[in-house]
Amino acid sequence: MARLTVLLPLALLLLPLAGSLLQPLGTQLAPGAAAASDCTLSSDRAEWHKEVSSFNLSGGDPEWVDGDGEFDEFGGGYFQQTGDGIYNDSSLDAMRQSFHTSMIVGNDTAGGLRLNLTVGYRYTFCVVVSSLNQSSYLDAPLVDVYLLHQFDWGRYRGDYEMRMWEGRELFDMIPPEWRAIGAWMPYRDVHAYESRRAIDFTVSLDHDETTSSLFNPAEQQWMYLVIDGWDNARDSDTPAPNRDFAVDITVMSEERIVIPNYTVALFCCGLIAGLVMLPVLLHSRFSNAGRGAGTAKGERPAELMPMLETQATKPAAGLDIGHLPPPPPS
DSSP states (O other): OHHHHHHHHHHHHHHHHHHHHHHHHHHHHSSSSSGGTTTTOOOOOOOOOEEEEEEOOSSSSSSEEEEESSSSSSSOOOEEEEEEOOOOOOOOOOOOSSSEEEEOOOOOOOOEEEEEETEEEEEEEEEEEEEEEEGTTOOOEEEEEEEEHHHHHHHHHHEEEEEEEOGGGGGGSSSSGGGGGOOOOGGGGGEEEEEEEEEEEEOOOOOOEOOOSSSSOEEOOOOEEEEEEEESSSSSSSSOOOOOOEEEEEEEEEEEEOOTTHHHHEEEEEEHHHHEEEEEEEEEHTTTTTSSSSOOOOOOOOOOOOOSSSSOOOOOOOOOOOOOOOOOOO
C-alpha cells in the first residue's frame, strides 16, 4: 500500500509526458506521414462538397438602400452587397483525407475553403501565392491568410460588406483588448498570417467545435481558411494587391493520439495527494520501525535498555545458605 501511494502520483506525472512523446514517434513510423513536411501530394483524395467546399467572397461596391420607414423609425438605410458572393452552406463530413487545390482570388476579394476539422487528426495547411500568367514578370503579391471559426466568419463577411463605409476607420480608435466584442478574430487569436507569399501552419483540435443553446441542440461549427485580398479592418493587414493572383492550397491530414482533457485534473489532484501523503507515510514508517513481533531468521532480538523506574531482573549478590555444604563433623 505504501508503494502504491508513491507510485500513483508518479504515474499521473509521467502519463501526459508519455502521450506527448508518442506523437513524434508515430509521425516517424506512420507510412506516408513524412509528406506533411513538404506538403506534396500525388493525388487529390478529398471529396468536394462532402468533406470540403470552397467559397468566393466577391462582388461590386456595396449599394446604399434607403430605409422604408416601416422597420426604421429614423428613416435611415443600410448597405447591400452586390455581385455573386458564391457561398455554400451544405453539411460536411469530418475531414480525414489530405488534398490539394488551386484557385484564383480577385483583387479586393477573398476566397478560401470551408472545412469540418475533427478531433484525433493533425492538419497541416500550406498556402503558396503566385502571379497570374499576364503578370508573371512581377513578384507574387503579399496577401493575408486567416483561419476563422464560423462565428467570426459571419463577422468577417459583415466587415467585407461594409468596406466602403466612410466611418469604418473609427474602428482604429477602439483599444485592441476591446475589439473582440464586435470585431472578428482569428481562430485562437493566433492563426493570422499577414503580408505573406507562402505560409504553412498546423492545427489540432482537442474538442469538436460545436455550439448549443437551451432550445437548440448541438450544431457543428465549420472552420474557414480565408485568403484575403482586400483591406480589412485589422491594422496589421495588407492592403489590396491591385491585381488578381493564384493560390495553391495543400491540406495534410494525419492521425494523432489525443490525451483526454481530464488527465490534467488527474495529474494535479494526484500530485497534491502525493505531496500530502508522503509526510504521513514517512512518519508512519518511522514510528513503526522496531515494533515487529518477530525477527528474521538468524537475527538477534533487539535488547531494550531497562527504564530507571523498573527493578533489575538480575538477582542481588549474596550468600546462598541453603546451597552451602554441611560443616565437617567435629
